[in-house]
Amino acid sequence: MTDATANVRIDRLRSGLKARYARERRFKAYGLLAIAVAVGFLVLLLGRIIDQGHTAFYSHTVTVPVYMDPARVDRAYPQGTNFEQLVAEQQLRRLGVIDDAQGTKATEMRRLFSSELKFVAAERVQQNPGIIGQTLPLAAPISDDADLYFKGEISSATPQDQRRLSDQQIQWLDRMKADGLVASHFNTGLFTKGDSTEAELAGVLGAVIGSALMLLVTALIAIPLGVGAAVYLEEFAPKNRLTDIIEVNINNLAAVPSIIYGLLGLALFINWMHLPRASPLVGGLVLALMALPTIIIATRSSLKAVPPSIREAALAMGASKTQTVFQHTLPLAMPGVMTGAIISMAHALGETAPLLLIGMISFVPGLPHSFTEPTGALPSLVYIWENASERAFHERTAAAILVLLAFMIVMNAGAILLRRRFERRW
Structure with missing residues (x-):
């Protein structure tokens, strides 16, 4: 009886192991299938854009x-x-x-x-x-x-x-x-x-310059404010109900649809502050509001990843709290901070809805020369050209999308390289 019972248990264990291994194989197969489907859709999308825009x-x-x-x-x-x-x-x-x-x-x-x-x-x-x-x-x-x-x-x-x-x-x-x-x-x-009413004369240089000016305004405002807010909340702010409310609202703002930021920019910067409509200044301010939550969250995550022993060692050597944060903690967290900032800038570069609400859908010939001149941006140019009646604008729409994708790929690749170059393993 004992040998028979042992054999039954062994058979059950073997069948259980087979079932578990089978589930693991199915799970891996589902994962590979999901990756293959995602890559297939990406290749299909890029292939369609390249096929339409290469001419x-x-x-x-x-x-x-x-x-x-x-x-x-x-x-x-x-x-x-x-x-x-x-x-x-x-x-x-x-x-x-x-x-x-x-x-x-x-x-x-x-x-x-x-x-x-x-x-x-x-x-x-x-x-x-x-x-x-x-x-x-x-x-x-x-x-x-x-x-x-x-x-x-x-x-x-x-x-x-x-x-x-x-x-x-x-x-x-x-x-x-x-x-x-x-x-x-x-x-x-x-x-x-720059842009033109005639398709054979239309180019993307004006939109590229407009996007660059907007991103410059966005970076100058969002990165210092975002990093400063994150450092204060993570390292200096007392842990109480007020800071808990601020943290919850920052996380909520990161999930707010971008068109809401466009409505805010229209009401605040144009209708109330009377800043120039469709200018890189207004566009940069709106995108800065949208990028702030992402930069704050990424910076706080990078600061949390620094081992507490770094802070304790600095304090033990007589460094003040401020010296510990700005001479030890923040420099070690800088790779993650830079990565989050670059990714947020790349995200802002591809936003369209906020720009449409602040007037960047009108025809603007020529090239912008200042932050207050009306101009276009690559996402809004794609929207304008796609809605044009001339057939030749459609191929230029796909070409503008390829240019926009190239900029975003370069920015994301830069973020990855910076992280790999300066990241430290703890």
């Missing part, structure tokens, strides 16, 4: 021979010359197309070129007035629709009433390409120009 990083130009007709080019004020009409008419003659009395063909030809053409031609004449009366090659920027056609985004197989280019315009573009006049190149204008 924005290159563009096309058409190099056409242009006769600078002395009768039509104003030597004293070349900007007043209608270069678009001049180029269109000469291109029609080169292609052997006869225009009607209303100039319909010339109008269709003009739509293939960007309005930037007149500024490029005027600059050439202004730099060298001697070219008037000569025929010279001019690298003419083309319109967004013509550029999309060369990129394969517009197809001639699509019915004419469903595309913005007519069959005649497509034939002219094919003829230009066959003659070797069309060239593709890296779209430097995407990174060197």
